[in-house]
Amino acid sequence: MKWKGTKLASIFGMTCPRCQESKLFEDPNPYNFSKIFDMPERCDKCGQKYEVEPGFYYGAMYVSYALSIAFLVSVFVAMLVLYPDFTVTEYLVIGIGGLIVLTPPIFRLARAVWINFFVKYDPNAVENWKHHKHD
Numbered sequence: 001m002k003w004k005g006t007k008l009a010s011i012f013g014m015t016c017p018r019c020q021e022s023k024l025f026e027d028p029n030p031y032n033f034s035k036i037f038d039m040p041e042r043c044d045k046c047g048q049k050y051e052v053e054p055g056f057y058y059g060a061m062y063v064s065y066a067l068s069i070a071f072l073v074s075v076f077v078a079m080l081v082l083y084p085d086f087t088v089t090e091y092l093v094i095g096i097g098g099l100i101v102l103t104p105p106i107f108r109l110a111r112a113v114w115i116n117f118f119v120k121y122d123p124n125a126v127e128n129w130k131h132h133k134h135d
């Protein structure tokens with residue numbers, strides 16, 4: 001199976017959903033808090049706008065909520081398997097602590113998932129954009 005061109009390649013690579021050639025975020029480090037949400041206005045390779053419309057990323061809140069729940073469930077299952085005698089307090093400390101540490105990457109992942117709901121991969125996007133600019 002080809003990895004490039006799949007939604008997962010764009011989501012986990014944090015790349016443009018349309019051409020998958022350039023990065024969605026200006027600083028690849030999600031823990032640089034001053035730039036956590038900084039995205040270029042559009043893709044410099046294919047011209048795809050990253051803020052598809054004003055307020056586009058409000059909907060990503062629901063995705064980060066779902067990802068957070070999925071994380072808490074995974075921690076619960078992992079603890080059941082690895083350390084079945086855990087207490088509620090231990091679960092809360094590990095679950096909430098982990099969630100706090102992972103919030104920046106979860107926010108970004110949610111944006112990448114969200115834009116991939118709306119924008120499809122197009123293998124000709126870069127060529128088309130070059131052509132468009134020279135017209």
Ligand SMILES: [Zn+2]
Pocket residue numbers: 016017018019020021022043044045046047048125
């Ligand atoms: Zn692009």
